Amino acid sequence: MGLSIKKTEFSADEFERFAAKVRTDLKALTRLLNRPGFGEGEFSIGAEVEFYIVNSDLRVQPINTEIAARVQDPQLTVELNRFNLEYNLSPQAFRGKPFARTEQELLAAIRRINRHAAALDGELVSIGILPTLRQSDIGAEAMTDVPRYHALSNALLKQRGEPFSIHIGGNDVIDLEADDVYMEGANTSFQLHWRVPAHRFADYFNAVQLVTPVVLALASNSPSLFGHHLWDETRIALFKQSIDSRSPTHKTWRHPPRVYYGNGWARSAWELFAASASLYPPILPVTSDEDPIAVVDRGEVPELAELRLHQGTTWPWNRAIFDHADGGHLRIEIRSMPAGPTAVDMCANGLFVIGAALAVLDDIDHLTSILPFHYAEHNFYRAAKYGIDAEIIWPQKDQVQLQDTSLLTVARELLPRARETLKQTAVDEAEIHRLLGIIEGRVESNMSGARWQRHITELFLRTMSPDEAFRSMLALYMANQKKNIPLHEWTLSP
Numbered sequence: 475m476g477l478s479i480k481k482t483e484f485s486a487d488e489f490e491r492f493a494a495k496v497r498t499d500l501k502a503l504t505r506l507l508n509r510p511g512f513g514e515g516e517f518s519i520g521a522e523v524e525f526y527i528v529n530s531d532l533r534v535q536p537i538n539t540e541i542a543a544r545v546q547d548p549q550l551t552v553e554l555n556r557f558n559l560e561y562n563l564s565p566q567a568f569r570g571k572p573f574a575r576t577e578q579e580l581l582a583a584i585r586r587i588n589r590h591a592a593a594l595d596g597e598l599v600s601i602g603i604l605p606t607l608r609q610s611d612i613g614a615e616a617m618t619d620v621p622r623y624h625a626l627s628n629a630l631l632k633q634r635g636e637p638f639s640i641h642i643g644g645n646d647v648i649d650l651e652a653d654d655v656y657m658e659g660a661n662t663s664f665q666l667h668w669r670v671p672a673h674r675f676a677d678y679f680n681a682v683q684l685v686t687p688v689v690l691a692l693a694s695n696s697p698s699l700f701g702h703h704l705w706d707e708t709r710i711a712l713f714k715q716s717i718d719s720r721s722p723t724h725k726t727w728r729h730p731p732r733v734y735y736g737n738g739w740a741r742s743a744w745e746l747f748a749a750s751a752s753l754y755p756p757i758l759p760v761t762s763d764e765d766p767i768a769v770v771d772r773g774e775v776p777e778l779a780e781l782r783l784h785q786g787t788t789w790p791w792n793r794a795i796f797d798h799a800d801g802g803h804l805r806i807e808i809r810s811m812p813a814g815p816t817a818v819d820m821c822a823n824g825l826f827v828i829g830a831a832l833a834v835l836d837d838i839d840h841l842t843s844i845l846p847f848h849y850a851e852h853n854f855y856r857a858a859k860y861g862i863d864a865e866i867i868w869p870q871k872d873q874v875q876l877q878d879t880s881l882l883t884v885a886r887e888l889l890p891r892a893r894e895t896l897k898q899t900a901v902d903e904a905e906i907h908r909l910l911g912i913i914e915g916r917v918e919s920n921m922s923g924a925r926w927q928r929h930i931t932e933l934f935l936r937t938m939s940p941d942e943a944f945r946s947m948l949a950l951y952m953a954n955q956k957k958n959i960p961l962h963e964w965t966l967s968p
Contacts, residue, residue, distance in 0.1 A: 480621055481621055481625065483625075484625075484758075484759050488759045488760075488761075489755075489756055489759045491759070491761055492756050492759030492760070492761055492780055492784075493756055493759075495761050495762075495780040496751050496756070496780045496781050496784050497751070498766060498767065499766050499776075499778040499779075499780050499781035500744070500747060500748055500751060500781065501766075501767065502766035502767055502769070502770050502776050502778060503744060503747060503778060503781065503796065504744055505767075505770050506770060506775065506776075506802060507672060507742075507743060507744055512672055512801075512802060513671060513672025513673070513675075513802060513803045513804050514671060514672070514673075515669070515800065515801065515803060516567050516568065516569070516669075517567075517568035517668070517669055517670065517899070518565050518566060518567050518568055518572075518668075518669040519565070519566050519568055519572050519573070519576070519666065519667060519668055519669070519824065519828075520562075520563060520564070520565040520566070520666075520667035520805075521562075521563045521576055521580075521664065521665065521666050521667065521820075521824065522560055522561070522562050522563065522663075522664075522665040522667075523560065523561050523563070523580060523600060523664050523665075523813055523820065524553060524558060524559070524560045524600075524661075524662035524663055524664075524665075524813050525558065525559045525560070525561070525598040525599060525600055525662060525813065526557055526558060526598070526599045526600075526601060526604045526607075526662060527541065527557045527558070527559060527591065527596045527597070527598060527599075528557075528596070528597055528599055528604070528606070528948075529595045529596060529597075530595055530597075532606050532945050532948050532949060532952075533606055533608075533611070534557035534604065534606075534607060534611045535557055535591075535594070535595060535596045535597075536555070536556035536557045536616060537556065537557075537591070537594050537596050538552040538553065538555075538556050538557065538558060538559050538618060539552055539556070539618065539619075540594055541559065541587060541590055541591050541594065541596060542559065544590040544593075545586065545587055545590050547583070547586075547587075549561060549562045549563070549564075549583070550562075550583070550587065552618045552620065553618065553659060553662075554617060554618060554623050554658060554659040555612070555616045555617060555618060555659030555660075556616055556617070556618050557611070557616065557659075558618075558659055558662060559587070559598070561580065561583050561584075561587070563576050563579055563580060563583075564576075564579060565667075565669075568669075568828075568899065568900065568901060569899075569900030569901060570900070570901070570902055570905075571901070571902050571904070571905045572901065572905075573821035573822075573824055573825050573905060573909060574821075574905055574908075576821055576824075577817045577818055577821045580817045580820075581817050581958065584598055584817075597952075599814075599948075599951075599952060599955070600662065600664075600813035600814040600815075600816075600817075600820070600955065601662065601695060601696075601812070601813060601814040601815070601923075601948075601951065602661065602662060602663070602694075602695040602696025602707065602708070602709050602812030602813060602814065602923070602924075603660055603661060603662070603696040603698065603699055603708055603709060603712070603812075604660075604948070605698050605927065605931070605944040605945075605947060605948050606941075606944050606945055606948055607660060607699070607700060608700060609650075609700050612657060612659070612660065616659070617659070622758070625757075625758055626757060626758065626787070638651065638657065638715065639651055639715065640657060640712065640715045641715070642699070642702075642704050642705065642708060642711045642712065642715075643704070643705075643859075644702070644703060644704035644705055644708075644859075645703040645704070646702040646703045646704065647702070648699060648700065648702045648704060657712065658712075658713060660699065660709075660712060661696070661709040661712055661713050661812075662709075662812070662813040663709065663809060663810075663811060663812055663813055664693075664811045664812065664813050664814075664820040664823065664824070665807060665808065665809050665811070666807070666808040666811065666823075666824045666827065666828075667795065667805045667806070667807050667808075668682075668805060668806045668808065668828055669803055669804070669805045670804065670805070670806060672743060672803065672804045675740075675742070675743035675794070675804050675806075676740040676741055676742050676743060676745075677835060677838050677839075678806060678831065678835065679740045679743075679746070679792065679794065679806055680739050680740055680838050680842050681831035681832070681834050681835045681838050682792050682806050682808060682827065682831045683735075683736060683739070683740075683792055683850055684831075684834055684838070684841060684842070684845070684850060684869075685827060685830035685831050685833075685834060685888065686791065686792060686808070686810055686827065686854060687850070687853035687854045687856065687857035687864070687866055687881070688830065688857070688866075688881060688884055688885050688888060689810075689811065689823060689826055689827040689830065690707060690710075690810050690811065690854065690857045690858060691706070691707075691857040691858075691860075691861045691862050691864050691881050691885075691922070692823070692826070692862065692885060692913060692916050692917065692922060693707075693811045693812060693819075693823040693922070693923070694706040694707040694812065694857075694858070694861040694862070694922045694923060694924040694925075695707070695812040695813070695814050695815055695922065695923030695924055695927070696708045696709045696812050696924065697924040697925075697927050697928045698927070698928075698931075698944070699712065701940050701941070701944065703928065705858055705859045705860075705861075706858065706859065706860060706861025706862070706922065706924035706925070707810075707812060707857070707858040707859075707861065707924065708858075709812055709858075710791075710810065710854075710855070710858035711858065711859075713733050713789070714731055714733040714734075730753060730754075732754055732787070732788050732789055733789045733790075733791075734789075734790055734791075735790065735791050735792075735850070735851040735854050735855075736790060736791075736792070736847065736850075736851065737749055737753075738847045739842045739847050739850075743794055743804055746794040747781060747785065747794060747796065750784065750785055750788050751781070751784060754784075754787070754788050756784055756787070757787050758783055758784075758787055760780075760783060761779075761780055762777070762779040762780065764776055764777055764778075764779060766778055775798045775801060775802035776798060777798045778796055778798065781796065782795075782796060789809070790809070791808075791809050791810040791854065792806055792807070792808055792809065792810070793806070793807040793809060794806065794807075795807050808824075808827055810854075810858075811823050811824075811827075812923070814923060814955065815923040815926070815951065815954070815955060815961045815964075816954070816955050816958045816959065816960065816961065817958055818909075818912065818958050818960055819912060819923070819960055819961050821909055822909040822910070822912035822913050822960070823913075825896070825901075825905070825906070825909040825910065826889075826892060826909070826910060826913045828896075829892030829893065829895055829896045829906075829910065830888045830891075830892045832892070832895040832896065832899070833888060833891035833892045833894075833895045834888075834891075835895075837871050840871060841869045841871070844869050844873065844876070845867065845869040845876065849867040849876070852866075852867065853866040853867060853868075856881075857881060861922055861924050861925065862881060862882055862916075862920060862921075862922050862925065863881075864880075864881040865878040865879065865880060865881065866878070866879060866881050866884060867879070868884045882917055882920070885913075885917050886917060889910060889913060889914055889917065892910060893906060893907075893910050896910075912960045912961075912962065915960060915962035915963070916961065916962045918962075919962045921961065921962050922961070923961055926951075926961060926964055926966070927947060927951065929966060930947045930950060930951075930966070930968060931943050931944060931947045933967070933968055934946045934947055934968060946968065950968060
């Protein structure tokens, strides 16, 4: 997040200094964005994949710091809970076969990490929420013992003033209270970074916002929590509620949730950073010695460490990222997709979200004019709850009146457009054909990771207890995952 966090408590003066520094960073960012040629350059992608660690009994294994110490790879980092790890993949130019390169790097990393984990009775699993996770696995003792997570937890809990409340509907409603942020660690995701031109950032960002619900539904892979059958993408509701720092009893104005879809269609890149700074109180007020205005005056690119740190403590499902590297540039971090089911499935999701966004880009002004933003947000939550069965409000270029449309119908219409638009980029046609063929396979088979998990679990429930059924399903899931077989080719019988 730009700065190292070494302590867990901060003074009022530190919060004030940090807020002032963020305002200075915003002024510097304004000047950077107005600098001719800033943020121009080749499109590129990057990705982060979060993992569960399980033992031979397919229960969580809280050994992330031990594995990281053995692997000694700077691209491997520990996550909030001790049974989670994250691997940061190398940036790839958006030409040739960028996702094939990402896929091979990820598979090699998993093999290498698993060799070290095996000695500790551990193994990685990429899945949105682990089906065998129990409430007893989650608690204060599960949190990774690093200052950044303790500071984050302390600040969010202090702002809220009472335990976090979690209520998720579905086939089997769940109601929970958590006295810390550890429930957030139940979620694992595949986060895609896409570098786009700074001068058209808002257009690209809005295009991603528009198509994200379609991609999320097809990628859904988190249908349960603690044995409860919930949303197709339960992570979306769980993440939002598990770190909602707003006080339920506060009677005056309160900021929006720190996990959110957006506050409207974006008009500029700067607006996204400025809104984050104005709407959300700082929670990690660590400052640097940089004078960003002086750096800009020299014609250089400042790090804007405070602005980046603050941005890293708000969690929109699509997030604007400033990076001072490579002459300075902007990226869209696409955060809603779950981890799994396989490396190739995650890469297919990544190429599809980019292809779909490019397909609507030329018409984005018109499409966002006729679709009020709250309908885009509504689409997102519908997709998370109902997955591939969702009905969404989808704008068409020649449409007179908005209406509910089957999400799969929208996906069928977007796929060929994404394919044609991607063919106009520097990505190899073989890469496009291979990965979009996987998305097409899911659409035609009416299958997502969430649906597969639910279907197999229900078959096992005919002859097993719920605990045994979830474990048996997970064993089958992991066997398929190791083969890196695309989800739509998985068998539907145990």
